[in-house]
Amino acid sequence: MGGRIADIDFAAPAPEVAQQLIGVTLLVDGVGGRIVETEAYDRDDPASHAFSGPSRRNAAMFGPPGCAYVYRSYGIHWCLNFVCRAPGHAAGVLIRALEPTEGLATMRRRRGVEDPRLLCAGPGRLGQALAIDPALNGRALYAPPFQLLPAPDAPRLVLVAGPRIGISKAVEQPWRFGEAGSRYWSRPFPRGG
DNA sequence: AGTATGATTGCCT
DNA sequence: GGCAATCATACTG
Numbered sequence A: 001m002g003g004r005i006a007d008i009d010f011a012a013p014a015p016e017v018a019q020q021l022i023g024v025t026l027l028v029d030g031v032g033g034r035i036v037e038t039e040a041y042d043r044d045d046p047a048s049h050a051f052s053g054p055s056r057r058n059a060a061m062f063g064p065p066g067c068a069y070v071y072r073s074y075g076i077h078w079c080l081n082f083v084c085r086a087p088g089h090a091a092g093v094l095i096r097a098l099e100p101t102e103g104l105a106t107m108r109r110r111r112g113v114e115d116p117r118l119l120c121a122g123p124g125r126l127g128q129a130l131a132i133d134p135a136l137n138g139r140a141l142y143a144p145p146f147q148l149l150p151a152p153d154a155p156r157l158v159l160v161a162g163p164r165i166g167i168s169k170a171v172e173q174p175w176r177f178g179e180a181g182s183r184y185w186s187r188p189f190p191r192g193g
Numbered sequence B: 001a002g003t004a005t006g007a008t009t010g011c012c013t
Numbered sequence C: 001g002g003c004a005a006t007c008a009t010a011c012t013g
Helices: A014-020 A104-111 A123-129
Strands: A025-028 A031-041 A068-073 A077-084 A091-102 A146-149 A159-162 A176-179
Touching: A014 A031, A014 A077, A014 A091, A014 A176, A025 A091, A068 A123, A077 A123, A091 A104, A091 A123, A091 A176, A104 A123
Parallel strands: none
Antiparallel strands: A025 A031, A025 A146, A031 A091, A031 A176, A068 A077, A077 A091, A159 A176
C-alpha cells in the first residue's frame, strides 16, 4: 500500500502514526534502537512548525509522507521527525527517545557519555547519537541510511500518553506517547508509567 | 533592522 | 531550580 513502510501507515493522522511508531526499531547507518517516545504535530496545530505555513525550515513537512524532516533546535541540536498524512498536509511525528540496541559504541563516542540511558533520551541527544544532520532532511525513510524494523511484539505493547514537552501553545493536547515502563524516556510521563 | 522566541541540553548554584 | 549556548524564524517598526 502507498505510504506504508514496515508496519507504519504514514498516511494516517499524526497521533496515530506516533503511536504506531512506539516499539519500532529505527536505525541510521545501522545505529539506533527501539522508539520509546514520540510526539505528534498536526498542520492546524499552534505548537507545530507547520502552523504558520511553508518556510525554508519546514519545507520537508509539506513534502511526501514517509520522509524525514530535520530541523535545528535552539541553534544547537538536530532533531528528527517523520512526515505523515497526505503530501502537503504537513503533519509530523517528532522522535524523542530510543532504547539503544545497535551501535552502542558509536553512540557513546558521538555523545561522549557512557550511560545508555543518556544516549538517546531526548530529541537533541538522539540526533547527536544517530548523527542526524541537514543532509537527511527530506530523505525517504524506506531507503538507506534509514531502516525501520517492525516491533515483533507490537500487539502486546502498552502505551502511555501525556502533554507534549517544551511547547507553550496547545499544551493540553496529549500528543506525547511512550512505551509504558520504559527506562529510556527523555522525561517521566505525568501519571502513567 | 532590531527584537523575541523557541518541538533542548548541560552545567551551575 | 536557574541559565547560557546559538541561530533560524517570526514579528515589530
